[in-house]
Amino acid sequence: MLKNSHRYMGFAALVAGALVLTGCTAEGGQAAGDEPITLSYAFFAPAASFPAVQMEEWANQISERTDGQVEVELFVGGTLLSSGDIFDGVTEGVVDIGMDSPAYDTGRFPFSSVMNVPIGMDSAETSSRTFLSLLEEYEPEEFDGYEIITAFTTEASYLQTKTPIQSEADIAGMSLRAAGANVPVLEELRAAPIGMSMAEVSEALNTGVIQGYMSSREVMKDFGLAESIRSVTNYPFGTSNSFVAVMDKARYDALPESVKTVIAELREEMMLFASQGHDESIQAAIDFAKDEHGVEIVEVEEAARAKWDKILNGQADQWVKTNGDSYFDAEGVLARMRELAAENAAR
Incomplete structure (x- = not known):
C-alpha cells in the first residue's frame, strides 16, 4: 500500500483527465499516433543528484526525438512518491514512469541484489553496463509487469x-x-x-x-x-546503489511504435549518460567536501x-x-x- 495514498488520489484523477485530453485511452495508451503525450516521471532524490540529472536528459531527448510529441513532467525529491512507494505507484497509475533503488528492498528484488556483491568493479560505468546486461539477458521476474526504461549503478560504497x-x-x-x-x-x-x-x-x-x-x-x-x-x-x-526506471508494461505497450522505438534507443544511452557522469563527478565531490x-x-x-x-x-x-x-x-x-x-x- 502506498504511504499517504490519499495525497495521490486527486493527482491521479488529474492525470486521468489529462490523458483523455491528450488522446490517450483509459489504459494509458494512445488513441492516435501523432497526438501529444505527457508522461509523468518520479524519483525520490533531489534534482541535483545524478539519477535526477539523467531524468532531465531523458525528458529532453525523448521530446527532441519525437519532435515534441512526448513531453515529460518530472517529480523529484520525493514530491510525488517516496522511495519504496515508486514501483507500486507506477503499477497503480499514480505516475507513468518511476525510478527507485532495488537495493533498498533485497527481499523484493533478490536478482538485482547481486550488484551489491563486492567483486572489484572499479567504476560506475563498468557496474552499470553489467547491471543492464543482466536485466536484459535474464528478464528477472521481479520486474514482471514493467518495461525497464533504463538501469544503472553508482560507484563502490x-x-x-x-x-x-x-x-x-x-x-x-x-x-x-x-x-x-x-x-x-x-x-x-x-x-x-x-x-x-x-x-x-x-x-x-x-x-x-x-x-x-x-x-x-x-x-x-x-x-x-x-x-x-x-x-x-x-x-x-x-x-553502493542501483537504480531502475520502469513503466507499467500495459501502458508502455499502448504507446505508438515510434515512441517505443525512441524509448528503446535511450535505454543504453541513459545508462551511459548516468554512469559516466557519475564517475566524472566523484572527484568534484571529494574536492568540494575537502x-x-x-x-x-x-x-x-x-x-x-x-x-x-x-x-x-x-x-x-x-x-x-x-x-x-x-x-x-x-x-x-x-x-x-x-x-x-x-x-x-x-x-
Missing part, C-alpha cells in the same frame, strides 16, 4: 562519518546507514547498520540517529552531506584492511547461499556477472 574510521576499534558500535549487501559486512565489523533511504540521511546525521553512512561519494555534494561529516575512509566496499567543509580522506590500518578484505571475499558465497531457493540460479547469475564485469572493465 565508502564509509563517510563524523569521526575517522581507520581501525576495527573505530567502527565498533558505530551507528551507520547502510543498505543491501553492506549490512552484513557492517555487522561483521561490529558496527550497527541502520536502514534508510539517502533522502533521510541528512536529518539522521544532524539529529544523531546515525554517526555516518556507507555510500558512493557523490552524495557528499549532491545531498549536501559534506557539511555533516568529517571523514571519508579510503576503502571501497561493494557497489575544500568547502574540511572533510579528511583517511586510510585503513593494515591489520584492519586484511580483515576487511577477508569479510568482503566471503560475501559472494553468502549471497549464493541466501538466494539458493530463489527463482533464479544464484550461482549462475553470479558467475555471469563476473564474466560481464570483466568484459566491461576491458572496454
Whole structure:
C-alpha cells in the first residue's frame, strides 16, 4: 500500500483527465499516433543528484526525438512518491514512469541484489553496463509487469562519518546507514547498520540517529552531506546503489511504435549518460567536501584492511547461499556477472 495514498488520489484523477485530453485511452495508451503525450516521471532524490540529472536528459531527448510529441513532467525529491512507494505507484497509475533503488528492498528484488556483491568493479560505468546486461539477458521476474526504461549503478560504497574510521576499534558500535549487501559486512565489523533511504540521511546525521553512512561519494555534494561529516575512509566496499526506471508494461505497450522505438534507443544511452557522469563527478565531490567543509580522506590500518578484505571475499558465497531457493540460479547469475564485469572493465 502506498504511504499517504490519499495525497495521490486527486493527482491521479488529474492525470486521468489529462490523458483523455491528450488522446490517450483509459489504459494509458494512445488513441492516435501523432497526438501529444505527457508522461509523468518520479524519483525520490533531489534534482541535483545524478539519477535526477539523467531524468532531465531523458525528458529532453525523448521530446527532441519525437519532435515534441512526448513531453515529460518530472517529480523529484520525493514530491510525488517516496522511495519504496515508486514501483507500486507506477503499477497503480499514480505516475507513468518511476525510478527507485532495488537495493533498498533485497527481499523484493533478490536478482538485482547481486550488484551489491563486492567483486572489484572499479567504476560506475563498468557496474552499470553489467547491471543492464543482466536485466536484459535474464528478464528477472521481479520486474514482471514493467518495461525497464533504463538501469544503472553508482560507484563502490565508502564509509563517510563524523569521526575517522581507520581501525576495527573505530567502527565498533558505530551507528551507520547502510543498505543491501553492506549490512552484513557492517555487522561483521561490529558496527550497527541502520536502514534508510539517502533522502533521510541528512536529518539522521544532524539529529544523531546515525554517526555516518556507507555510500558512493557523490552524495557528499549532491545531498549536501559534506557539511555533516568529517571523514571519508579510503576503502571501497561493494557497489553502493542501483537504480531502475520502469513503466507499467500495459501502458508502455499502448504507446505508438515510434515512441517505443525512441524509448528503446535511450535505454543504453541513459545508462551511459548516468554512469559516466557519475564517475566524472566523484572527484568534484571529494574536492568540494575537502575544500568547502574540511572533510579528511583517511586510510585503513593494515591489520584492519586484511580483515576487511577477508569479510568482503566471503560475501559472494553468502549471497549464493541466501538466494539458493530463489527463482533464479544464484550461482549462475553470479558467475555471469563476473564474466560481464570483466568484459566491461576491458572496454
